[in-house]
Amino acid sequence: MEHRYTLTVTWTGNTGEGTSTYRGYKRTHTVEAEGPPELLGSADRTFHGDRERWNPEQLLLASLAQCHMLSYLHVCVDAGVVVTQYLDRPTGSMKTEADGSGRFTEVVLHPEIVVTDDSMIEAARDAHRRANALCFIANSVNFRVRHEPAIRASA
Structure with missing residues (x-):
């Protein structure tokens, strides 16, 4: 399709x-x-851009974070993991060359996730691998996208 x-x-x-x-x-x-x-x-x-507006590098980072989050939430439903909060502060590294060209070398997603029960934490951690495999945007870039999740159960 x-x-x-x-x-x-x-x-x-x-x-x-x-x-x-x-x-x-x-x-x-x-x-x-x-x-x-x-x-x-x-x-x-x-x-020489306007810092009050979105730039392409930020939008690429946002696309990767959004796509991973949406894939992750889907995978968690399938795995029986109940996520109640998800926040990500992704970081990206870009290298520029003397000729003016450049490229991203890596993006690291830092999702902070809350699940309903301690027994779900390991499955919640494992869900990142499956979500990364499903993420359309991560599958479309030629640099590494890593995940450093922090997962806890709600109090």
Whole structure:
């Protein structure tokens, strides 16, 4: 089965001179798709972007974290693990080269998970491997995605 996704990215950073100079334009843009609200984007501040807007690197990190969480919750249902809280603070490492190219080298997800009973903690930990195998986004990148979960039972 094939799924297709569409959206529109519109550059909004022409300050009147177009791209006549490297610093003469803004990296601002909008991302739109049918349904969700417009997303305001830019480049990372390091690359002359607007720190008040989302950058592609953050969005890649968010996509990996979201996809893993959704896959994980599904796997937990199948495994009989009752998750009551899930919070993740993912981190990503990107390396840039002298020629201006770059790539992510690793992403580490740091999910903090609460389950209803101590007896579920080991199965909750094991569910990360299966969730990673199911995650569409993790299966689409060419760098390592690791998981460092903290799991506890509710008091």
